[in-house]
Amino acid sequence: MAPQLDAYFKQVDTLAESFIERLRKAVAIPSVSAEDERRPEVIRMGKFLQAELEALGCSVEARELGKEPQREHLDLPPVIVARYGSDSKKRTILVYGHYDVQPANLEDGWATQPFELTVDDKGRMFGRGSTDDKGPVLGWLNAIEAHQKAGVDFPVNLLMCFEGMEEYGSEGLDDFIAAEADKYFKDADAVCISDNYWLGTEKPCLTYGLRGCNYYSVEVSGPGQDLHSGVFGGTVQEPMTDLVRVMAQLVDTDGKILVPGINEMVAPLTDDEKALYGDIAFTMDNLYESLGSKTGIFPDKEKTLMARWRYPSLSLHGIEGAFSAPGGKTVIPAKVTGKFSIRTVPNMEPAKVNEAVFKYVNDVFKKLGSKNSLKVWNNHDGRWWVASPNHWNFTAAGKAVERVWGVKPDLTREGGSIPVTLTFEESLKKNVLLLPMGSSTDAAHSINEKLDRRNYIEGTKLLGAYLHYVAEEPTGA
Ligand SMILES: C[C@H](N)C(=O)N[C@@H](Cc1c[nH]cn1)C(=O)O
Numbered sequence: 328m329a330p331q332l333d334a335y336f337k338q339v340d341t342l343a344e345s346f347i348e349r350l351r352k353a354v355a356i357p358s359v360s361a362e363d364e365r366r367p368e369v370i371r372m373g374k375f376l377q378a379e380l381e382a383l384g385c386s387v388e389a390r391e392l393g394k395e396p397q398r399e400h401l402d403l404p405p406v407i408v409a410r411y412g413s414d415s416k417k418r419t420i421l422v423y424g425h426y427d428v429q430p431a432n433l434e435d436g437w438a439t440q441p442f443e444l445t446v447d448d449k450g451r452m453f454g455r456g457s458t459d460d461k462g463p464v465l466g467w468l469n470a471i472e473a474h475q476k477a478g479v480d481f482p483v484n485l486l487m488c489f490e491g492m493e494e495y496g497s498e499g500l501d502d503f504i505a506a507e508a509d510k511y512f513k514d515a516d517a518v519c520i521s522d523n524y525w526l527g528t529e530k531p532c533l534t535y536g537l538r539g540c541n542y543y544s545v546e547v548s549g550p551g552q553d554l555h556s557g558v559f560g561g562t563v564q565e566p567m568t569d570l571v572r573v574m575a576q577l578v579d580t581d582g583k584i585l586v587p588g589i590n591e592m593v594a595p596l597t598d599d600e601k602a603l604y605g606d607i608a609f610t611m612d613n614l615y616e617s618l619g620s621k622t623g624i625f626p627d628k629e630k631t632l633m634a635r636w637r638y639p640s641l642s643l644h645g646i647e648g649a650f651s652a653p654g655g656k657t658v659i660p661a662k663v664t665g666k667f668s669i670r671t672v673p674n675m676e677p678a679k680v681n682e683a684v685f686k687y688v689n690d691v692f693k694k695l696g697s698k699n700s701l702k703v704w705n706n707h708d709g710r711w712w713v714a715s716p717n718h719w720n721f722t723a724a725g726k727a728v729e730r731v732w733g734v735k736p737d738l739t740r741e742g743g744s745i746p747v748t749l750t751f752e753e754s755l756k757k758n759v760l761l762l763p764m765g766s767s768t769d770a771a772h773s774i775n776e777k778l779d780r781r782n783y784i785e786g787t788k789l790l791g792a793y794l795h796y797v798a799e800e801p802t803g804a
C-alpha cells in the first residue's frame with residue numbers, strides 16, 4: 328500500500344533541517360491577532376506564507392476580508408487560499424490552519440525569547456506558534472516540497488485555506504467559507520485540519536469533536552478617573568471590588584459553573600459513550616505532566632476526559648484596567664473589564680448561553696447594591712462540533728498513523744475550539760477530520776510553547792502519508 332511513501336519519508340528526513348529553518352522564520356514573525364499594534368505582523372505572516380507557497384509552485388490568492396467590524400481602524404488579515412494540483416482523476420483535499428498566534432511576552436515567564444525558535448538538546452523547539460499552529464501549517468508545505476524533491480507524484484489535489492484571526496474569533500471567516508463553498512472550495516472531497524494535540528506524549532490520535540467557546544467581557548465603571556486609595560479609599564464604591572465579587576460567583580473551585588441554566592443544556596451521558604473513555608490511552612500522570620502540577624479536579628481519567636470533552640467549563644482569563652505590574656501601586660482603578668469564557672458542548676446553543684450569562688451577571692451585580700455601572704457583552708462565539716469518525720477520511724488517516732507511528736491512533740475529542748470546523752462541514756457538506764501533530768506537553772497558549780522536532784518531522788511524514796492513503800481509500804469505506 329502507498330508504495331512511494333518510503334522515498335517520501337526519506338526525503339523528509341533529508342530536508343528536516345530546512346523544515347526547521349522554515350519554522351524558525353515563521354516563529355520570528357510575531358503574528359499576534361489579539362494585539363492591535365501587531366496586526367501588521369499578522370499581515371506580514373500571511374505574505375510570508377503566500378511567498379512560500381508560490382515558491383513551491385502553488386497558485387495562491389490573498390483574499391482580503393476588509394476592516395474589523397466595530398474597530399474599523401484595523402485591517403483584517405487576508406485568508407491565504409492556495410491550490411496545488413488540479414487533476415480531475417485525483418481526490419481533492421482541503422486543509423485549513425491558522426497563521427496567527429496567541430500573545431507572548433518574555434516577562435510572562437518564558438525561559439527563551441518567544442519569537443525566536445530555540446531548539447534544546449532534547450529536540451524541543453520552543454517558540455510562540457510552534458505547535459499552534461505554524462508547525463502544522465508548514466507541515467503541509469513541507470509535504471509538498473518533499474514530494475517534489477523525492478520525485479514522488481503528489482497523490483491528491485490540495486486546496487489550502489490559512490487564516491490569520493483564529494485566536495481572535497475567526498472574524499469574517501464563516502462568511503468567506505460560505506461564499507466560496509461552491510467556488511474556490513467546490514471540488515473538495517474532504518477536509519483535514521491539523522490544529523490540536525495528542526492527549527499524551529506517545530500515542531497519536533484522530534479527533535472527531537471540539538468544544539465551542541463563548542467569550543465574554545464584563546465592565547464595571549464608576550469614578551471619572553483612577554483614584555488615590557489613601558485619599559478616596561473607604562469613601563468611594565470601587566469598580567474592582569464589584570467586578571471581583573461578580574466574577575467570583577461565576578464558577579467554583581471545583582469547576583462547577585454557577586450560572587443557572589447552563590448545566591441543564593448539556594446532552595445526557597449515554598452508556599455507549601461512557602464505555603468509550605476506559606480504552607483511551609491517557610493517565611492522570613499525563614495530565615499532571617501537562618499541568619506541571621497535581622492540581623487536577625478529578626481523581627480519575629474518565630471524569631477528567633469527560634470534563635475536558637463533553638462537559639462545559641467556565642474560565643476566568645483576566646482583568647483589563649487592573650494594576651498588574653510588579654511592586655505596589657496604591658490606585659483605585661476607575662474602570663475594569665473582566666474576561667471570561669465558557670467552553671460549550673452538545674446541546675448548548677450559543678445564543679441561549681449568552682442569554683443565561685447576561686441575566687445572571689446583571690442579577691448578581693444588582694444584588695451588590697452598588698452605585699457603579701456594569702456592562703456585559705459577548706466578544707465572540709464558536710460552536711461545538713462532533714462528527715462521525717466512520718468515513719474514508721478517518722480510515723485513511725488511521726492507516727497513515729499506523730504507517731508512520733506504528734500504532735493505531737486513539738479516537739479523541741478536544742477540549743479546545745476551532746470554530747470553522749463546523750462551518751466547513753455545514754457549508755461544504757463534507758467530512759472533516761482533525762489530525763494533530765503536537766503533543767500534550769506543547770503548552771499551546773501558555774509560556775514556553777514548543778513543538779518536538781520528532782512531532783514536526785514525523786508529523787510532516789504523517790500529513791503526506793495521509794494524502795497517499797486518502798488517494799487509495801475507496802468511497803464508502
Ligand atoms: C485548538 C486550537 N488550536 C485553539 O487554540 N483554538 C482556540 C480558539 C479560540 C477560541 N476563542 C479564541 N480562540 C481556543 O480553543 O482557545
Ligand SMILES: [Zn+2]
Nearest residue numbers: 459494771772
Ligand atoms: Zn490556539
Ligand SMILES: [Zn+2]
Nearest residue numbers: 425459460522
Ligand atoms: Zn490553533
